[in-house]
Amino acid sequence: MRTTHGRLLWMPALIGAQLLILGCGAGSNDCPLTADPTRQCERDRMIDRQIVALGVKNPAVLAAMRRTPRHRFVPDSSSAIAYDDRPLPIGHDQWTSRPGLIAYMLEALELRGDEKVLEIGTGLGYQAAVLAEIVPAVFTIEIIEPLAKQAAKTLAELGYDNVTVRTGDGYHGWPEEAPFDAIIVAAATDHVPPHLLQQLAVGGRLLLPVGTLIQNLVLFHRTEDGYERTELLPVRFVPMTGEAEEAAPSQGGR
Numbered sequence: 001m002r003t004t005h006g007r008l009l010w011m012p013a014l015i016g017a018q019l020l021i022l023g024c025g026a027g028s029n030d031c032p033l034t035a036d037p038t039r040q041c042e043r044d045r046m047i048d049r050q051i052v053a054l055g056v057k058n059p060a061v062l063a064a065m066r067r068t069p070r071h072r073f074v075p076d077s078s079s080a081i082a083y084d085d086r087p088l089p090i091g092h093d094q095w096t097s098r099p100g101l102i103a104y105m106l107e108a109l110e111l112r113g114d115e116k117v118l119e120i121g122t123g124l125g126y127q128a129a130v131l132a133e134i135v136p137a138v139f140t141i142e143i144i145e146p147l148a149k150q151a152a153k154t155l156a157e158l159g160y161d162n163v164t165v166r167t168g169d170g171y172h173g174w175p176e177e178a179p180f181d182a183i184i185v186a187a188a189t190d191h192v193p194p195h196l197l198q199q200l201a202v203g204g205r206l207l208l209p210v211g212t213l214i215q216n217l218v219l220f221h222r223t224e225d226g227y228e229r230t231e232l233l234p235v236r237f238v239p240m241t242g243e244a245e246e247a248a249p250s251q252g253g254r
Helices: 018-025 040-054 059-067 076-081 101-111 126-133 143-158 193-199
Strands: 089-091 095-096 117-122 137-142 163-166 180-185 199-210 215-223 227-237
Touching: 040 059, 040 101, 059 101, 059 126, 076 089, 089 143, 101 126, 101 180, 101 199, 101 215, 126 137, 126 143, 126 163, 137 143, 143 163, 193 199, 193 227
Parallel strands: 117 137, 117 180, 137 163, 180 199
Antiparallel strands: 089 095, 199 215, 215 227
């Protein structure tokens, strides 16, 4: 834990009218007008009015998001709207996931708090930071070097000493650190990377978007006998780059 996190265009209309409101801002600015560098009021407002409204109930996930300063993980140009539940551009044609979807995905992973987690697609590090508030060890891979460097810098400045950032292609996972209890992927492929399935511990979960233009968020659970697959909801993430673009779908299965 701290010593003191995607990239997507989520389509809420596809998963119920209740979620249509979540594309808006956090609502009226009823936080104190006096400057608060922690921006805790804005963060609490986002959780209470939007994340909880989404249906997220896991106490550990909600508490982690209350502690994680999203405004430190977005460009200065987006800082004013850091606590709106929306995806934000982070440069290099990439986006950071909207907090509502991050909360949904982390709840779907059913983290107990003692897991070793692999994240593919660090972005600027927000989801990795949220994970680091829940579990003792996070390993995260980002293919775009400037994003990886900035994420590592911000995470270090905030005291997240349980996050290890690597610059590289996440398609092959992180074999020297495997197995992982959970793997979460913040970019879409048209097939499931076989290396990620292989790096799951028995009982582990892999969560990733699978598809092309519109994807399905898919959860794999590794059992003693193989893998159980559950399709959760339609989403839209940016595509995974690198070897994922060249690999044949038959390698990983659909």
